[in-house]
Amino acid sequence: MNGAKIRQQIAFSILGGITLLVVVPIILVILYIVINGAGAISWQFLTEAPRNGMKAGGIFPAIVGTIALVIGTMLFSLPLGVLSAIYLVEYARDDWFTRMIKLSVVNLSGIPSIVYGLFGFTAFVLLLRLGTSILAGSLTLAIMSLPVIITASKEALESVPFTYREISLSLGATKWQTIRYCVLPYAIPGILTGTVLSLSRAAGETAPILFTVAAFYLPRLPHSAFDQVMALPYHLYVIATQVPNIPISLSFATALTLIALVFLMNLVSIILRAHYRKKRLW
Amino acid sequence: MVSEPVIKTVHLDCFFGSQRVLRDINIEISPNEILGIIGPANSGKTTFLRALNRLNYLHRTYSQTGEILLDGRDTRTLSDNLLRKKIGIIFALPQVLPVTIFENVAYGLKVHGTTNKETVRRTVEEALQRAYLWEEVKDRLQEPAVRLSGGQQQRLCIARTLAVGPQVILYDEPCSGLDPISTAKVEDAMQQLKTDYTQILVTNNTKQASRVSERCAFFLMGELVEIGPTHDLFTIPQDKRTDDYITGRFG
Numbered sequence: 001m002n003g004a005k006i007r008q009q010i011a012f013s014i015l016g017g018i019t020l021l022v023v024v025p026i027i028l029v030i031l032y033i034v035i036n037g038a039g040a041i042s043w044q045f046l047t048e049a050p051r052n053g054m055k056a057g058g059i060f061p062a063i064v065g066t067i068a069l070v071i072g073t074m075l076f077s078l079p080l081g082v083l084s085a086i087y088l089v090e091y092a093r094d095d096w097f098t099r100m101i102k103l104s105v106v107n108l109s110g111i112p113s114i115v116y117g118l119f120g121f122t123a124f125v126l127l128l129r130l131g132t133s134i135l136a137g138s139l140t141l142a143i144m145s146l147p148v149i150i151t152a153s154k155e156a157l158e159s160v161p162f163t164y165r166e167i168s169l170s171l172g173a174t175k176w177q178t179i180r181y182c183v184l185p186y187a188i189p190g191i192l193t194g195t196v197l198s199l200s201r202a203a204g205e206t207a208p209i210l211f212t213v214a215a216f217y218l219p220r221l222p223h224s225a226f227d228q229v230m231a232l233p234y235h236l237y238v239i240a241t242q243v244p245n246i247p248i249s250l251s252f253a254t255a256l257t258l259i260a261l262v263f264l265m266n267l268v269s270i271i272l273r274a275h276y277r278k279k280r281l282w
Numbered sequence: 283m284v285s286e287p288v289i290k291t292v293h294l295d296c297f298f299g300s301q302r303v304l305r306d307i308n309i310e311i312s313p314n315e316i317l318g319i320i321g322p323a324n325s326g327k328t329t330f331l332r333a334l335n336r337l338n339y340l341h342r343t344y345s346q347t348g349e350i351l352l353d354g355r356d357t358r359t360l361s362d363n364l365l366r367k368k369i370g371i372i373f374a375l376p377q378v379l380p381v382t383i384f385e386n387v388a389y390g391l392k393v394h395g396t397t398n399k400e401t402v403r404r405t406v407e408e409a410l411q412r413a414y415l416w417e418e419v420k421d422r423l424q425e426p427a428v429r430l431s432g433g434q435q436q437r438l439c440i441a442r443t444l445a446v447g448p449q450v451i452l453y454d455e456p457c458s459g460l461d462p463i464s465t466a467k468v469e470d471a472m473q474q475l476k477t478d479y480t481q482i483l484v485t486n487n488t489k490q491a492s493r494v495s496e497r498c499a500f501f502l503m504g505e506l507v508e509i510g511p512t513h514d515l516f517t518i519p520q521d522k523r524t525d526d527y528i529t530g531r532f533g
Contacts (some may be wrong), residue, residue, distance in 0.1 A: 093342065163377045170337060171446055172367035173393035181393070182379065280380045281426030 033259065037252030045253060049219035054239055055246050057219070059254055064221055065134075065229030066203055066261065069213065072138025072225070073145055073202045078195055080142070081149030085191075088150070089157040090179055109147035114207040116144045121211035133226045137213025144208055145198040152194020156187035186280050189273045196269035200262045206233040216242075232258040286354065288313050288450060288480045289334060289369075294348035296329050298341060303329045305504045307348075311450075314476055318495030318512060319484045322527065325501040327484040331452045334482070335369040336362055352449075367394060370443035371452040375459050376435030378427040383419050386427045386438055390446035405445050413441035414471045433464025440471055451475065453483045457490065469494050488528055492516050500524045 044058055051057035084101075092098040120140025130136040160183045168178040206214075214234035222229045232254060240251045287310035296304035304326045311317050319327045329338060336357075338344045350357045357365055367390075379386050387406040396402055406423075410416040415437040419430070427438060436456055443451060453472070457465040472481060472494055485491050491498050492512055499509040500521075508521045519525045 163373075164379060166337070166340065166373070167377055167379060167442075168389070168393070169340065169362075170335065170366055170371050170373075171390040171393060171442065172363045172365075173390075174363055177393045181389070186380070281382060281428065 030259065033252055033255050037249060037254075037256040040247070040249040040253035041256060046257065050217070051219065054217060054235075054243055054250075059230075059232070059235060059257060061219060061221055062230040062232045062235040062254070063257065063261070065214075065231040066233075066258070068134050068222065068225075068229060069137055069141060069209065069231060070199055070203050070265070072134055073141040074195070074199055076139060076142035077145040077149055077198070081146050081195070082153050082191060084146075085150050085153030085157055086179060086184075089154055090175070090183070105147050105150050108143070109151070111144075112207075113144060113205055114210075116140055117208040117210050117212060119143075120208060125212055131226060132211070132213055132215075132228050134213055134222060134229055135225045137209045137229075137231075138225075140208045140212045141202040141205065144205070145202050148198035148201070149191075149195050152197070153187070153191045156190025156194070157183060159190065160186045185276070188276045192269050192273050192276070196265055200265055203262055203265070204233050204258060206237055209234060232261070285312050287311055287351075288353060289482075290349075290351040290354075291333075292349040292351070294330075294333065294346065294350060296326070296333050296338065296346045297344065299343040303504050304333070304346075307506050309499065309506065309509065311480060311482065313480055314478075315497060316472060316476060316481045316483060316495045318491035318498040319482065319501060320486075320488055320491050320498060320527070321501035321507075323486075324503070326504040327501050328454055330501065331371070331454050331482060331484050334450070334452060335366045335371055337366075337371065367446050368448055369450045369452060370446065370448035371454065372436070372439050372443060372456045374455040376432055376439055378430070378435050378438055380426070380428065382424050383427045383430070383438065384423040387442050387445050390442060394446060406441075409441040409445040410438075412444055412471070412475065413437045414467060414474070415441055431464070433460050433467055436460060436464070436468055437471060440468070440475075444475075448479065450480045450482065453481065453485075455485055456483070458486065465490070488516075500527065502527070 046058060046063065047060050048058035049061050050059065084105075088098065088101065092101070117140065120136060120143070124130045124136035124139050125132055128136075130139075164182040164186070165178050168182040169175070173181070202208075209231055213228060214231050215228040216238060218228060218230050236251060236254045236258065239246045239254065289309070289311040291307050291309050294304060294307040295302060307330060309317075319330065321327050332338045333346055334350060334357075338346070339362075352360070352365070352368060360368075379389060381389075384406055387409050388402050391402050391405060396405070407416065407420075410419060415434060418434060419425075419438075427435065430438060436459075440451075457468055460468065469490070472483070475481060483491065483494060495512045497510060498512040498515045500507045500515065500519075500523075502523055508515060508519060508524045510520070515524065516528055519528065525531075
């Protein structure tokens with residue numbers, strides 16, 4: 001081997017090693033949680049309400065609460081985010097108004113989550129009189145999720161070749177038909193990725209739900225969207241720091257459940273993505 | 283020309299931003315003829331073609347003045363959709379949608395609201411036959427269109443355009459990416475289509491223009507320098523600039 005080849009080998013090894021380093025933390029985190037929490041996971045733990053001031057029983061209401069929040073968040077943020085992205089990419093002219101919208105989207109993603117929480121509390125809970133409820137919490141999380149969904153959808157739409165639009169329009173299709181048949185189908189995988197990414201984050205957030213929906217201890221299921229619920233991240237915070245003498249394994253088991261839930265969501269998105277990729281025939 | 287022109291442009295000026303790309307173009311195109319348009323790069327040939335079905339307006343800075351008449355009717359009175367249904371276009375590089383062969387041809391029918399499955403199937407078959415592609419693809423209609431060769435893809439694009447039932451077909455250097463045999467097949471298809479369609483062929487290849495077209499127009503720097511029967515234009519050009527271009531003396 002000559003010098004250049006050896007240098008290239010060294011460079012590859014270093015790059016490979018560094019990339020591997022990225023994988024290490026996530027494996028460690030998961031391993032640590034599984035080792036400490038798996039023992040406390042049982043059918044009762046997953047399907048029963050907490051008892052004895054959360055020292056015993058399960059976390060079922062918190063699981064239901066988090067799922068309800070994720071669904072609620074998706075219902076608000078997905079249509080709003082995707083339709084905004086369609087407007088920005090396909091319709092908006094490049095003027096001050098569009099630039100202002102784009103700037104707002106960027107800035108929205110820079111706002112700390114506790115500020116969203118405070119905003120949600122004053123705007124949805126107090127001003128709109130939604131009370132601390134699933135609705136208020138979902139709306140707060142939805143606003144927080146919007147920037148990621150919009151940005152991901154925008155990039156997905158922009159990555160669809162311009163020629164598809166040109167072909168469609170040249171055959172006499174309307175602008176909306178073109179978007180519907182020749183752009184959106186090929187942007188869906190990218191849109192899904194962004195949506196699930198932001199929903200996973202929403203599922204794990206504590207600050208935005210702190211004042212808007214999360215219940216400290218509510219060992220029953222919600223009756224409507226106007227009810228408070230327990231949620232996994234907040235429950236985890238509570239049992240880990242606020243209530244004394246709770247076995248640490250319960251915290252880890254709760255964390256494990258939350259991670260498993262998020263992984264499940266990612267799995268669904270991977271399957272959906274594969275399904276839509278197949279539609280694009282290369 | 284005795285018959286009423288299918289397309290007529292009157293004092294057509296085209297602009298991208300403040301730059302004038304076409305200047306005072308007056309052309310009449312007769313039914314069933316193949317009009318060749320030749321000229322060097324940046325002479326405005328493609329802009330002229332895309333002005334006819336308003337595709338230029340996809341550029342936000344584009345504007346035009348003057349009139350374009352289709353069957354004697356100002357095209358500004360037609361919607362984009364209807365105009366583009368009547369005036370189809372074949373692009374320089376074969377551009378297929380990432381769907382099956384069948385769906386590519388059926389796409390135009392879908393957007394124009396033809397839902398009857400049998401009608402769609404029949405129209406697709408007819409279009410493919412007229413584009414000289416049917417024999418090659420009839421057993422693989424459900425295959426991805428991208429698996430076809432470049433020449434087949436270009437004929438697929440022709441079939442796709444035919445399926446929506448146009449009056450006029452525009453070709454924007456349709457063979458620039460094709461080998462001679464594929465080129466010959468596309469040219470054959472054009473000859474066969476003469477019976478029912480008016481065709482305009484923009485080409486960089488002067489030989490192709492002389493093979494295919496009956497009349498030919500020479501564009502230079504946004505102006506229509508000369509238009510006439512193809513044979514005359516290539517043998518006894520009236521304008522020195524035309525002569526320079528076709529004899530290859532161009533700077």
